[in-house]
Amino acid sequence: MAGEQYLDTGWFGMLVTLLLAVFILVNIRRAKGGKDLFIRRIAGLNAIDEAIGRATEMGRPVLMVPGLSDTVNAIAVQAINIFAYVSRIAARFANPILICCYNAAVYTLAQEVIRDVYQQEGLADRYDQDSVRFVSDRQFAFAAGVSGLILREQTAATFFMGEFYAESLIFAETANSIGSIQVASSTEATQTPFFIAACDYVLIGDEFYAASAYLTRQPVLVGSLIGQDWGKMMIMVLLTLGTIVNSFTLTREVTSEKVDGVFNTIPARKAKLDDSPFNQLIKPSKPKITVERPIDPTKAAPAAGGGN
Amino acid sequence: MLAQVEVPTFWSEPYNSPALWTKLVVALLIGLAVLVGLMYAPVRARRPIVAVVTFFSGLYWVMLYAWPIPINRQDNQLPNGPVEAVGFWLKDSNSVIVSFTQILTALLFGLGIYSLLRIHLQRIVKTQRDWGFSVVLLACMSLMVFFGYADWNSRLGERGAMLDNPANWGFVNFGRDFLFEGLLQQMDAAMFSVIAFYILSAAYRAFRVRSVEATILLGTALIVILSLMGAVSGLWDDTIRSAANGNTFILNFQLTTIADWIRNTFQTSSLRGISFGVGIGLLAMGLRIWLSLERTGGSA
Secondary structure: OOOOOOOOOOHHHHHHHHHHHHHHHHHHHHHHOOOOOOOOOOHHHHHHHHHHHHHHHHOOOEEEEOOOOOOOOHHHHHHHHHHHHHHHHHHHOOOOEEEEEOOHHHHHHHHHHHHHHHHHOOOHHHOOHHHEEEOOOOHHHHHHHHHHHHHHHOOOEEEEEEOOOOOHHHHHHHHHHOOOEEEEEEOOOOOHHHHHHHOOEEOOOOHHHHHHHHHHOOHHHHHHHHHHHHHHHHHHHHHHHHHHHHHHHHOOEEEEEEEOOEEEEEEEEEOOHHHOHHHHHHOOOOOOOOOOOOEOOOOOOOOOOOOO | OHHHOOOOOOOOOOOOOHHHHHHHHHHHHHHHHHHHHHHHOOHHHHHHHHHHHHHHHHHHHHHHHHOOOOOOOOOOEOOOHHHHHHHHHHHHHHHHHHHHHHHHHHHHHHHHHHHHHHHHHHHHHOOOOOHHHHHHHHHHHHHHHHHHHHHHHHOOOOHHHHOOOHHHOOHHHHHHHHHHHHHHHHHHHHHHHHHHHHHHHHHHHHOOOOOHHHHHHHHHHHHHHHHHOHHHHHHHHHHHHHHHOOOHHHHOOOHHHHHHHHHHHHHHHHHHHHHHHHHHHHHHHHHHHHOOOOOOOOOO
16 A cells, blocks of 8 residues: 555555445444344354363363464454453363463563453452463474473363464474364464364364454454454455456457556457456556655755655 | 654654754653553543553554555655645654554563563472473573673674674674574474474374365365375376377366366465455454454453
């Protein structure tokens, strides 16, 4: 988007983003108004209670890793939201927990949230300050540290949720080697197959974001989830339309093409995908614009080619 | 920090100028007011304060994405009208606002180090199980901090350029090189290489014929793996080509063609489908956090 004037060219992307936001906000309002909204069953989330129950029976801890986010972003917050639910159930059963953090900011947030969870449950005395730990902010040092903890503590249930990269399989296989039940989810599409191969239950794609709505049934979260589904339906309609329009375009001949935002007449040729009106809507050809501006006398003239 | 920005912008003022000091004092007062507000405000009022701060912090990034960005801007140009003036301000502010995040991260890193020290010192003092590992961890951490800092310090000033040549290195430079390049990087590589064995064991479990789905997975994986093995795919494809004798339908049964079809038709479309879902989920999550609709750790 940087450097583009979307009002002239890329307005379609802005419109879709705006519509998605409107869908989400409208549905949050509907859910808050008491509208009963349906969420389908997600096997991986049903397994959470089973995993914690198993850990309680075995008297071993539950280990959670909120991914390798470099800072507190939406993914890390969502992972901690899911872990708050897990910790709540574990607290009720007096089951020990371990949360291993890769990033110090995520560690601070996780510590506050988990402490709040124990306080809300009236079990503040059961909260162990060391249950939320900062391990390392180097990828493989973190992987080694967490694997060591899994082996030493013999965790009965492990939850890997958030941003994972090459270390995902190290975690999953180490936990598998000690017979720990594993529930995992990665927002990185490249790591999801590894989790599917190695873990017992996996939340795929946006199921990760659906988790807190499914577990807590808070109207805001449920409404937001339905809004997301509306957004997906809109994208499906756009994909279908795009397929039809592009297929139709490819059967035709064109006598003009758009270059730098201007249609030029050309000798007749077979249409390409770039000639499709749908492609031009999504990937607009940018017009070459020169803008004259007043010069600030207090600032030096830039070196040649120094524009932004 | 404000004085270090090279091109004069809203965020930069000449060194030691009254304008710079005024901005510093105002920024400090606003920060203190927010902190004091959070500390002394009644519990019920804290949420709105956090919500307001979150909203304005997020508003900057939303505007950076949505506001028209000035085209072909030169550093010595003035904006044409208020729309461009906002665009100029948003762009100039980016590097400064990003550094706010870095300052916060550095502060929180200290808390992380505190957590590590507390857990491991406690374990050593109480000689709890595996306390020896804690000694190793703390010793390594202290050594790395010492050599890392001393090496960085030795490279300051004119002498820094000389240290690009290892012949001029001293004890601390060799120490840092041994610990970082000699040990840490090698151990990182060792951990990474372990993944190869884990892939094998995970694949063995995943590709067993347990159900219809697992069998399809096994077959698909086998085709893709074999297509990447030059000897097998070359032999098979040559056989198909000679058997086809110009029949384009039979040519479709080349191993590489089938594997390409699997990748382009199933894999790419599936990954894009997942990416759409993740993207929309991320947008919804961001929207809820920005508008403080999300209650972190919400009750079950």
